[in-house]
Structures are given as structure tokens and as C-alpha cells.
Amino acid sequence: MAYFPLFLLFLLLGLSLSPVISTNSEGNALHALRRRLSDPTNVLQSWDPTLVNPCTWFHVTCDSDNHVIRLDLGNSNISGTLGPEIGDLQYLQYLELYRNGLSGKIPTELGNLKNLVSMDLYENKFEGKIPKSFAKLESLRFLRMNNNKLTGSIPRELTSLSKLKIFDVSNNDLCGTIPVDGPFATFSMESYINNRLSGPELQGLVPYDFGC
Known part of the structure; x- marks a missing residue:
């Protein structure tokens, strides 16, 4: 039975060497967004999912509690779609995605961003209906x-x-x-x-x- 502790040792070593993906829900949401986007000019190059939180990433602004309150990706030459994960940025106040090549439907989950003050989605390729869930954005x-x-x-x-x-x-x-x-x-x-x-x-x- 001496092989069991050795096996356990290798298992723990393997876990320690694997990338530590952020357990921060906001960081996970932004990383999910990045996976959906085409970024030919590498404006999202600093978005490293192995960090504890995304507050050191370019185009991301956090408050004193390390919550994401602003996402500035206007005029960034990105394309792709938005997914439901963006609704997890519950402290977000400013969503700036204007003048890009974003397409597909606008996620209804944007209605979960109760602190949102400004949402700029203009000059993209969004299609479909305006979500009724926007009515929940009482601070908008x-x-x-x-x-x-x-x-x-x-x-x-x-x-x-x-x-x-x-x-x-x-x-x-x-x-x-x-x-x-x-x-x-x-x-x-x-x-x-x-x-x-x-x-x-x-x-x-x-x-x-x-x-x-």
C-alpha cells in the first residue's frame, strides 16, 4: 500500500502546476467574454484568467472593493457576440462597446446589471429585439x-x-x-x-x- 501516498503526492503536484483559474465571478465573466471575441489588434492581451481578479486588466476599472464598475471597449476593433455571462458583472456602472463589429442578439441578462448608469452599444451589428429586461435597469x-x-x-x-x-x-x-x-x-x-x-x-x- 506504499504506492498510495506516492500517487497522492503526484496528484497534488499536478494540481499545483496547473494554471490557477480565477475564482472571481467577475473575472470569469470577462474571460468568457474574451473567448467569444475576435481581437485582431490585441486590445485584450492583458486579460489574464490566472489572476485573482481582473482589476489590473486594461480597459477595466474597479472600485475600492475590487469590483468591476466600468468596461471600456469602445472603438476597439473587436467582433463576435455577447453571452449571458456578462450579466454576472453585477457592480458594473458603465458598459462601453460602441463602434465595433459585435453581432448577434443583445443578451437579456444585461437586465441584471442593476447598477448600470450608461450602456453604449451603438455602431455595431446587433440584431433581434431590444430586451424587455432593460426595464429593470433603474439607475440607467x-x-x-x-x-x-x-x-x-x-x-x-x-x-x-x-x-x-x-x-x-x-x-x-x-x-x-x-x-x-x-x-x-x-x-x-x-x-x-x-x-x-x-x-x-x-x-x-x-x-x-x-x-x-
């Missing part, structure tokens, strides 16, 4: 999704976002009527140009989504 002030390939109507659930100051969905393929309740009463028509929208709807009447 800036939401820009213009110049994509989004379809469907503007979710009426978004009228509950009382702090929303900027909303831009111009240059997509949205249809239906434009909400007028809540913060939508203050947005200019330039926020909606170059779509198939037929609003604004009449206040107090049930909206009808023409052509959707």
Missing part, C-alpha cells in the same frame, strides 16, 4: 443603440426608467409606435430616425405596433 441614464440592425418594437416596459436622459435607437429596423410615457416624453425625434416607426402614439391609447 444613457442608452444608445443606434446604427445596428435591431428589429421589433420599442418595449413599453422601458417607460418605467425614470432616470433615463438619453435614448437613441436611430438607424435600425425598428417598427411600431414610439412611446410617450415616462422619460420618452422628453426625447427628440432624432432618437428614432431611419426606422419603420410610426409614432409617436397618442397618450392614453393602447399602442398599436404597425408592421411588427
